[in-house]
Amino acid sequence: MSLCAAMGLTGCQVDLGGQTLPSPYYQQDDIQYFPPGPEFMLTKEAAVQKEFSEDQAARQ
Template sequence: MKTASHRWMQMTLAATGLAIVAVANTGCQITEAGQTLPSGYYIQDDIQYFAPGPEFKLQREAAAMKAYKNDLEAQQAARQVP
């Protein structure tokens, strides 16, 4: 009788330990009081932050085109002066 009780206790402890390990390794994302709480994998998630940049993305190209236009106008003005 003592061996059956001992075997039952070992199986219960093993099942409980397995359940605890399974719950600890499972990533569960939940919503609690309006907050989205992280899953178990939040450390491995990709960062979804994009640093703010200039509003106009082609600033250097626009400046180069403006400088080129000014150079052309200056050359044309120099040719017209006798």
């Protein structure tokens, strides 16, 4: 009975590529949050190209 309780309280750890997951320090680890960025990464470049093409069309 105590063996089942001990296994339930310790959780499960996996050795994956030489790294123990989850880390034994996961509860004290700082949380890193990276907010989602724009889906289209080249917004500035697209705006410059659009401005250039509009400028070329205005010249003709």
